[in-house]
Amino acid sequence: MQNPNYKWWLKKDPHKEVYSAFNHIRTRDESRLEGLRKNLRLYGNQNILGFGPGTYHKTLNHERVTLNVIKAAIDTVAARIGKHAPRPRFLTTGGNFTLRRKAKLLQQWTDAQFHSSGLARSAQMALVEACVQGTGILKVFSEGETIHAERVFPGEVFVDHAEGLYGKPRQMFQRKYVSKTVLAELFPACAKAIETAKPPDGAEESDYGLETLAEMVEVVEGWHLPSGPGAADGKHCICIDGDMLYEEDWVRDHFPFVFIRWTESLRGFWGLGLCDELVGIQVEINRLLQKVQKAFHLLSAPQVWVESGSQVKTAQINNEIGSVYKYTGQRPVVVAPQTINPEIFMHIERLYSKAFEISGVSRMSATGNKPAGLESGVALREYHDIESERFALVSKAYEDLFMEATSLFIEEGKSISKRNPKYSVVAQKDKNTIAEVKWKDVDMDKDSYVLQVFPASSLPTTPSGRLAFVEQMVAGGMLGPTEAKRLLNFPDMDAELSLEQAVNDNIDRVIELMLDEGVYEAPEPFGDLQLSLKKVQAAYNRGVVDGVPEENLELLRQHMSGIRELQKRMEMEAMNASPQPMPGAPPPPGPTGASPTAVMPTDGVVT
Numbered sequence: 001m002q003n004p005n006y007k008w009w010l011k012k013d014p015h016k017e018v019y020s021a022f023n024h025i026r027t028r029d030e031s032r033l034e035g036l037r038k039n040l041r042l043y044g045n046q047n048i049l050g051f052g053p054g055t056y057h058k059t060l061n062h063e064r065v066t067l068n069v070i071k072a073a074i075d076t077v078a079a080r081i082g083k084h085a086p087r088p089r090f091l092t093t094g095g096n097f098t099l100r101r102k103a104k105l106l107q108q109w110t111d112a113q114f115h116s117s118g119l120a121r122s123a124q125m126a127l128v129e130a131c132v133q134g135t136g137i138l139k140v141f142s143e144g145e146t147i148h149a150e151r152v153f154p155g156e157v158f159v160d161h162a163e164g165l166y167g168k169p170r171q172m173f174q175r176k177y178v179s180k181t182v183l184a185e186l187f188p189a190c191a192k193a194i195e196t197a198k199p200p201d202g203a204e205e206s207d208y209g210l211e212t213l214a215e216m217v218e219v220v221e222g223w224h225l226p227s228g229p230g231a232a233d234g235k236h237c238i239c240i241d242g243d244m245l246y247e248e249d250w251v252r253d254h255f256p257f258v259f260i261r262w263t264e265s266l267r268g269f270w271g272l273g274l275c276d277e278l279v280g281i282q283v284e285i286n287r288l289l290q291k292v293q294k295a296f297h298l299l300s301a302p303q304v305w306v307e308s309g310s311q312v313k314t315a316q317i318n319n320e321i322g323s324v325y326k327y328t329g330q331r332p333v334v335v336a337p338q339t340i341n342p343e344i345f346m347h348i349e350r351l352y353s354k355a356f357e358i359s360g361v362s363r364m365s366a367t368g369n370k371p372a373g374l375e376s377g378v379a380l381r382e383y384h385d386i387e388s389e390r391f392a393l394v395s396k397a398y399e400d401l402f403m404e405a406t407s408l409f410i411e412e413g414k415s416i417s418k419r420n421p422k423y424s425v426v427a428q429k430d431k432n433t434i435a436e437v438k439w440k441d442v443d444m445d446k447d448s449y450v451l452q453v454f455p456a457s458s459l460p461t462t463p464s465g466r467l468a469f470v471e472q473m474v475a476g477g478m479l480g481p482t483e484a485k486r487l488l489n490f491p492d493m494d495a496e497l498s499l500e501q502a503v504n505d506n507i508d509r510v511i512e513l514m515l516d517e518g519v520y521e522a523p524e525p526f527g528d529l530q531l532s533l534k535k536v537q538a539a540y541n542r543g544v545v546d547g548v549p550e551e552n553l554e555l556l557r558q559h560m561s562g563i564r565e566l567q568k569r570m571e572m573e574a575m576n577a578s579p580q581p582m583p584g585a586p587p588p589p590g591p592t593g594a595s596p597t598a599v600m601p602t603d604g605v606v607t
Contacts, residue, residue, distance in 0.1 A: 009171070009224035009235035015244040018222045018237050022173045025158045032270065036133050036155045039275040042070050042282055043132045051155050052177070067285050069352050070278050073359040074131040077274065080361065081391055082127045085120035086399045087111075088406040090449045097546040101516055103449055106410075106442040108435075112427035113409050117149040123401055125151045130262045130394075134273035138258040138401065139174075140408035143186075145423060147412045149405060152257065154270070164269030171224045172255050180215045183245075193243035219245070223255050252411070258404045260397050274359055281355045288348050295340040302336045360390030403451055413439055430505075503528050511539045514555040515548060523562045525570065533563045 006024070008017030033051075041048055045068050088110060090103040114120065119138075126136030129151070137152040156175050163169035184191040197217045219240055226234035234250035261271025306312045310329035317325065317332070325332070417423045417439040424438040506527065513519045523532060540556040 008222065008237075009233055013244065014235070014237060014247070015239040015242075018173075018220060018239050019241055021171075022158065022175070022220050022222065025160050025173065026175070028161065029158055033155055035276075038279075039132050039134075039273060042068075042275055042279060043074060045071065051153070067289060067348070067352065068282070069285060069355040070275055070282050073278060073355055073361065074128065074274055076356075076361045077359055077391065077394075078124065078128045078131055081395050081398055082124040085114075085123065086402045088403055089452050091452055092449050097543065097548040099444065099448055100546060102442055102444050104516075105437050106444070106449075108427040108429065109413070109425055109437045109439075109442050110406055110409060112425050112437070113147055113413075116425075117147055117409075119149040119402075119405060122149045122151045123398070123405070126258075126260055126401065127398060129154065130260045130271065130397075131274045134262060134265075134271040134276065136260045138260075138405060139256055140258065140405055140412060141256055142412040142416055145416050145420065147409055147416075149409075157257070159269050161268070165267065167265075167269050169269060170227070171222065172257075173223075174221045176219050176221070177216045178219050180217050183217060183219065183240075187238075187245045190240075190243055190245050194240065194245075197240050197242060223250055225253060225255070226251065256408060258401055258408065260401045262394060277358055278355050281351050281358075285348060285351050288344055288351075292340055292344065292348075299337055300339045302334055305333045305335055307332075406451060414443065417443065503531065507532050507535050510559070511536060511556075514559065515539060515543060515552055518549075518552055518555065520555045520558065523559060523566055525566050529563050529567055529570075533560060533567075536560050536563070 006017045006021040008014040008021050011017050037048060037051070045066055090106050090110075092099045092103050122138055126138050128136070130136035133154045135154050137154060137157060139148075139150045139152045141148055141150070152174065158173045158175070159169040160171065163171065180194050180197070184194045187194070194217065217240055219238065221238045222236070224233065224235045226232070232249070234252070236246075236248050236250040237244065238246040259271075262274050263272040265271055304314075304317055306314060307330035310327060310332075312325070312327040312329075312332055316323070413423070421440070422438070424436050426434055427437045429435040510521045510532075513521055523529065536556055536559055540553060540560070543553055543556065
């Protein structure tokens with residue numbers, strides 16, 4: 001039968017057409033939903049009845065032995081890939097000082113939004129969802145001036161199979177159950193229609209009235225992308241069965257979702273999960289365990305065989321130590337039969353190991369152990385690198401998830417700034433300072449920067465592995481002692497490192513004040529004047545290349561002149577305070593000028 005031509009995005013009051021199109025797609029998507037229910041049962045080891053608010057928590061009681069290799073493999077893979085949250089970086093392409101400063105502030109704004117929205121945790125959950133269901137989904141949207149990154153269950157998002165044939169559908173629907181009171185607060189003009197809204201068709205009354213204190217209503221949100229550049233048929237609607245809650249034109253060429261897939265499907269929109277790859281092994285393990293359980297229940301107890309006609313009093317047979325039994329005729333025989341063939345246990349063990357082999361992780365990784373004989377940091381890194389090669393594509397998809405989420409965050413920031421030109425957030429400027437970042441100071445065109453992503457830490461996670469790696473870097477001359485201590489990041493070093501870096505941090509603060517904010521701060525005689533001169537000279541030369549405004553460069557020149565004046569004054573004071581040297585004696589120690597402008601790794605260390 002040909003699909004009905006709803007074209008809800010062209011209607012003046014499209015809520016009926018939106019619901020009709022949604023129900024049409026949902027009805028024909030039942031096979032996918034059943035697959036999602038199956039995978040959810042396998043991973044959670046529960047016979048879940050449905051996805052609705054009154055059925056998702058209801059399980060059928062059962063008592064059986066389980067060996068959930070699917071959950072063990074998925075949790076191990078998700079922990080390996082998602083242990084570090086990638087951090088997008090904004091790099092200007094040949095930009096001047098103004099663009100570089102905007103990129104720096106945009107980095108602070110993005111970090112603040114990631115933290116406040118809990119993106120890292122939502123992304124980890126979406127990764128687990130991708131392993132279980134094939135596709136993980138994040139939705140980025142704003143409420144007021146707050147940007148959210150919400151994990152969306154794949155069973156709540158629907159696309160037309162025909163449109164999704166090549167993985168790029170033009171319309172998408174999301175169904176969500178929302179409390180009536182919450183929905184009325186979001187859309188007060190529709191409060192009456194929300195209050196009188198009925199539960200979804202087919203829902204049991206007990207699911208919505210008798211067993212819960214909350215009254216839930218089904219909300220359908222639909223998007224239709226513009227048919228082409230400049231097309232005016234993009235639409236975004238939010239409705240309930242009976243009324244339209246919100247409607248707007250949709251000018252973006254993408255949906256407000258970010259998708260991650262364990263394996264890209266060769267055909268269609270939805271991905272394939274690790275659960276789909278291991279379901280056969282898990283089902284076979286379950287069948288064998290059921291046989292083992294029955295065999296142990298029936299055959300594991302020792303049996304006493306008594307010959308018919310013998311005068312053995314079976315009532316005397318007990319499990320007491322030193323019991324005395326009297327018999328006439330054939331003596332009773334105690335038989336302890338073999339419960340089950342050992343090959344069955346060997347087969348279960350092979351299947352369990354094969355599941356980890358298919359998923360690309362070792363059983364040792366699942367249990368948190370390392371192979372015997374791998375003691376050095378180099379060997380452990382090589383072992384983890386080999387094991388991680390299996391996840392190269394998924395790891396890249398996980399990084400792309402953060403990059404796409406960053407782009408959606410920026411779009412939401414632009415949208416908020418249109419409603420409120422004074423829009424700003426409080427962001428972390430450095431380790432000890434927070435500052436207000438205004439959107440007007442970070443807003444720039446996409447063509448002005450390149451968005452790249454880097455892992456939060458590429459160092460080994462164990463103390464021994466991290467120490468071995470840093471020692472190699474120091475031995476190769478690529479790190480100084482101070483940088484080595486910072487990379488080790490041991491908790492008991494924090495206090496020492498904060499003192500060692502105090503001089504460096506203060507100099508960087510003064511340079512940043514003059515360069516970024518145009519605020520002059522005179523040099524102090526209690527600092528490291530030679531290091532200050534070196535770093536200010538380096539910042540000045542960098543500023544000339546980057547096109548820093550002349551008034552800011554003048555502050556740096558003024559600061560360098562002040563450092564030289566302090567050095568000369570301290571030289572004179574030292575000469576006047578020290579006794580005159582005997583003829584032929586070496587010159588007295590003291591500052592004789594600035595060292596080269598190249599800043600060395602050990603500069604700024606308190607000794």
